[in-house]
Amino acid sequence: MTADQLPISKSAVIKDVLDSPLKINLMELGFLPGKKITLQHVAPLNGPMAFRLEESTLALRKAEAALLDIQLL
Amino acid sequence: MPEQTQSPLVKPLKIAIIGNPNVGKSTIFNQLTGLSQKIGNYPGVTVDKKIGMMNYQGSTYEIIDLPGTYSLYPNSEDEIIAHRVLNQLSEVERPDYVLMVIDSLQLSRGMFLASQLIDLGLNLALVLNMSDLAEKHDLEIKGFELFKALGVPILNTDARGSKGLEQIRELIHQKNFSKKNQFLQVDDFIDTSLLQDIKEKFDLSNDYQAYQILRFGLKDKGLPLEKRQWVKNKIDSLNINLESAQLEETKLRYRRITEIIEKVLVKKEDRKESSSTIDKIILHPVFGYLLFASILLVIFQAIFAWATVPMDLIDGVFADLGTWVSTVLPEGVLTSLLAEGIIPGIGGIVIFIPQIALLFGFLAILEDTGYMSRVVFLMDRWMRPFGLHGKSIVPLVSGVACAIPGVMAARNIGNWKEKIITIMVTPLMSCSARLPVYIILIGLVVPNETVLGFINLQAVALLSLYLLGVIGVLFTAFGLKSILKTDEKSFLMVELPSYRTPRWKDVIITMYNKSKTFVTEAGKVILAISIILWVLGTYGPPEKMEEIRAERDQKIELASSEVDIEEIRAEASSDLLENSFIGIMGRAIEPAIRPLGYDWKIGIALITSFAAREVFVSTIATIYSIGGDPEDDSTIREKLNAQINPVTGDKVFNKATAFSLMVFYVFAMQCMSTLAIVYRETKGWKWPLIQTVYMTALAYVSALITYQILS
Numbered sequence: 001m002t003a004d005q006l007p008i009s010k011s012a013v014i015k016d017v018l019d020s021p022l023k024i025n026l027m028e029l030g031f032l033p034g035k036k037i038t039l040q041h042v043a044p045l046n047g048p049m050a051f052r053l054e055e056s057t058l059a060l061r062k063a064e065a066a067l068l069d070i071q072l073l
Numbered sequence: 074m075p076e077q078t079q080s081p082l083v084k085p086l087k088i089a090i091i092g093n094p095n096v097g098k099s100t101i102f103n104q105l106t107g108l109s110q111k112i113g114n115y116p117g118v119t120v121d122k123k124i125g126m127m128n129y130q131g132s133t134y135e136i137i138d139l140p141g142t143y144s145l146y147p148n149s150e151d152e153i154i155a156h157r158v159l160n161q162l163s164e165v166e167r168p169d170y171v172l173m174v175i176d177s178l179q180l181s182r183g184m185f186l187a188s189q190l191i192d193l194g195l196n197l198a199l200v201l202n203m204s205d206l207a208e209k210h211d212l213e214i215k216g217f218e219l220f221k222a223l224g225v226p227i228l229n230t231d232a233r234g235s236k237g238l239e240q241i242r243e244l245i246h247q248k249n250f251s252k253k254n255q256f257l258q259v260d261d262f263i264d265t266s267l268l269q270d271i272k273e274k275f276d277l278s279n280d281y282q283a284y285q286i287l288r289f290g291l292k293d294k295g296l297p298l299e300k301r302q303w304v305k306n307k308i309d310s311l312n313i314n315l316e317s318a319q320l321e322e323t324k325l326r327y328r329r330i331t332e333i334i335e336k337v338l339v340k341k342e343d344r345k346e347s348s349s350t351i352d353k354i355i356l357h358p359v360f361g362y363l364l365f366a367s368i369l370l371v372i373f374q375a376i377f378a379w380a381t382v383p384m385d386l387i388d389g390v391f392a393d394l395g396t397w398v399s400t401v402l403p404e405g406v407l408t409s410l411l412a413e414g415i416i417p418g419i420g421g422i423v424i425f426i427p428q429i430a431l432l433f434g435f436l437a438i439l440e441d442t443g444y445m446s447r448v449v450f451l452m453d454r455w456m457r458p459f460g461l462h463g464k465s466i467v468p469l470v471s472g473v474a475c476a477i478p479g480v481m482a483a484r485n486i487g488n489w490k491e492k493i494i495t496i497m498v499t500p501l502m503s504c505s506a507r508l509p510v511y512i513i514l515i516g517l518v519v520p521n522e523t524v525l526g527f528i529n530l531q532a533v534a535l536l537s538l539y540l541l542g543v544i545g546v547l548f549t550a551f552g553l554k555s556i557l558k559t560d561e562k563s564f565l566m567v568e569l570p571s572y573r574t575p576r577w578k579d580v581i582i583t584m585y586n587k588s589k590t591f592v593t594e595a596g597k598v599i600l601a602i603s604i605i606l607w608v609l610g611t612y613g614p615p616e617k618m619e620e621i622r623a624e625r626d627q628k629i630e631l632a633s634s635e636v637d638i639e640e641i642r643a644e645a646s647s648d649l650l651e652n653s654f655i656g657i658m659g660r661a662i663e664p665a666i667r668p669l670g671y672d673w674k675i676g677i678a679l680i681t682s683f684a685a686r687e688v689f690v691s692t693i694a695t696i697y698s699i700g701g702d703p704e705d706d707s708t709i710r711e712k713l714n715a716q717i718n719p720v721t722g723d724k725v726f727n728k729a730t731a732f733s734l735m736v737f738y739v740f741a742m743q744c745m746s747t748l749a750i751v752y753r754e755t756k757g758w759k760w761p762l763i764q765t766v767y768m769t770a771l772a773y774v775s776a777l778i779t780y781q782i783l784s
Contacts (some may be wrong), residue, residue, distance in 0.1 A: 022566075024323060029566060041450075043356070043450055046454065048454065053181060072377060
């Protein structure tokens with residue numbers, strides 16, 4: 001599954017970052033294979049999603065979250 | 074890297090500060106340089122170039138604040154600048170030393186950029202900022218281990234509490250920076266023999282730098298065209314996949330960083346982040362928006378309450394100054410230019426400072442506390458259907474006070490298309506300068522009555538005008554979304570930083586710098602337009618103008634009382650304006666504005682109020698020779714109500730004309746200051762001209778429809 005389908009307050013481990021022009025942007029922010037993410041907040045009407053990644057909270061749109069291939073924990 | 078040849082005695086050493094966004098980099102810059110900052114431009118981009126001087130123990134250092142970036146991969150204009158300066162491509166901006174600021178809580182993200190800087194062979198020192206927060210989070214960073222792994226000097230600070238700043242100054246003064254050879258081996262991700270040509274062409278000794286130029290040289294418009302063409306040919310001839318090399322580099326880099334982090338970072342226990350609990354309320358689907366709306370309300374309340382006092386004061390001072398100059402200096406063209414052209418022109422610039430300073434003060438507080446990225450998070454979904462970004466909300470909301478700070482705030486939007494759309498639509502929000510026009514016209518035609526017990530009709534009319542502006546924004550943004558083309562992909566990747574108390578010194582410095590930028594950058598254009606308008610409004614066909622003046626002087630001599638003289642003067646200035654070039658222009662456009670319900674006198678007011686919308690009121694006062702205090706609404710209202718159209722016998726300011734005028738002012742670009750700031754922010758006349766044309770067209774058509782329906 002991909003991170004846009006992660007239920008709220010659930011955690012997962014990133015398996016892979018899918019190919020896209022944004023791949024590098026995600027990786028330089030620290031979205032890397034093996035890292036743990038937790039979905040903390042979702043804005044209304046399928047708005048952005050806020051993930052906890054290590055010591056920071058990062059907001060992504062659904063389309064960008066869909067680039068993270070994850071394994072539910 | 075070429076050897077340093079300049080002596081510190083001749084030219085101050087240049088130190089560039091770089092770091093990820095939100096690491097406290099600007100605070101360090103502000104603390105080191107204070108108010109000695111200069112804001113300039115980098116060629117080819119709209120990014121501000123921030124430079125300040127640091128004086129320490131008798132020496133002077135030039136500090137350059139580079140835009141925040143996560144890597145040297147240039148995706149946005151900000152990152153292109155970091156790429157250009159740190160790759161030492163521009164002789165003028167070449168720093169001698171680089172100070173990188175890292176957030177202690179985001180060590181691995183910071184090390185990503187730091188390792189790239191090491192690979193570029195820069196003279197580097199690292200500052201681990203927010204060490205106090207790391208302690209609170211029970212994180213321990215083994216400084217010596219990190220030093221062993223990276224080989225560059227490392228300093229622990231907490232810039233918010235200004236602890237450690239002395240150490241930073243000392244570090245710079247001692248030139249305690251160092252170069253380390255390589256963090257990664259460049260030939261692990263690209264065949265270095267391919268880079269040989271580039272090193273020769275660009276006179277480089279460093280492989281990683283050569284690779285950076287090969288990979289990204291095309292993106293930097295600061296590079297001469299010939300060199301870019303050369304890079305393009307080189308890439309075409311090499312037939313290698315540079316994108317996969319970049320991915321490989323990223324992976325290798327993070328792998329090494331993870332190895333180092335394991336040795337360096339000690340996590341005492343896993344604990345819950347407190348921001349998350351606060352965010353449950355602040356990002357709540359209902360309360361979150363209510364809270365945002367209340368914060369906006371408070372800000373506007375404050376701006377209207379606090380800004381009007383200094384604005385009235387500025388208005389008064391410049392008016393008195395003008396009068397004083399015209400009485401003290403001998404009568405003549407120069408005096409008139411000074412008293413009626415230049416002084417009001419400068420006054421027209423200065424008057425915006427309270428609003429700009431206050432609005433940016435509030436924005437700085439929201440930004441500094443970490444709230445602003447939450448707003449972006451909440452609003453992004455609502456903005457996107459209109460081709461806007463979550464970050465567009467700040468300019469749009471600022472536009473209700475004044476479009477100028479709004480347009481200035483649009484530069485935070487990374488995507489070109491979203492930024493242009495935001496700049497193009499922000500002036501459609503009804504700003505505070507439209508208010509006097511609305512109030513006069515509503516007072517004329519909307520009865521001050523209450524319906525259903527509590528709804529005031531005048532208030533409903535006013536609210537409708539604001540809503541009309543918002544509808545204009547959404548409609549236009551939607552239209553531009555389908556017209557403008559870009560290859561850039563729109564995305565939102567924003568950090569929601571931990572909540573913190575704002576740093577007041579930073580807030581003050583932001584307010585000061587933004588006001589200064591406005592005065593120095595937009596001021597020239599505003600002053601030029603004011604002088605042109607003064608010339609057009611003062612001069613006319615000489616014979617006719619002389620005749621009016623002679624007649625006036627004759628009448629004054631015959632007049633018996635002061636009151637009569639006042640009246641004669643008022644009438645004469647009305648005649649003079651009618652016969653000036655602006656008057657002639659007003660008559661010339663009459664056929665075009667007649668369908669909107671305006672006569673040529675209103676035409677004159679439309680032209681003069683291009684300087685600023687509120688000038689409409691004072692021009693109308695002059696042209697209908699309303700003596701007395703032009704600020705007093707009731708006199709103007711009475712006089713206007715009495716104006717009868719000689720042809721039709723109806724009132725000039727009937728319901729249809731007044732509403733048509735209100736609608737016109739909702740949409741029209743009647744503000745040279747906005748024009749000037751759009752010119753400044755888009756670096757050219759193309760966008761401000763397009764904006765003026767489309768807003769005027771929109772205003773014209775809407776006013777036409779309004780008048781035709783109501784009359």
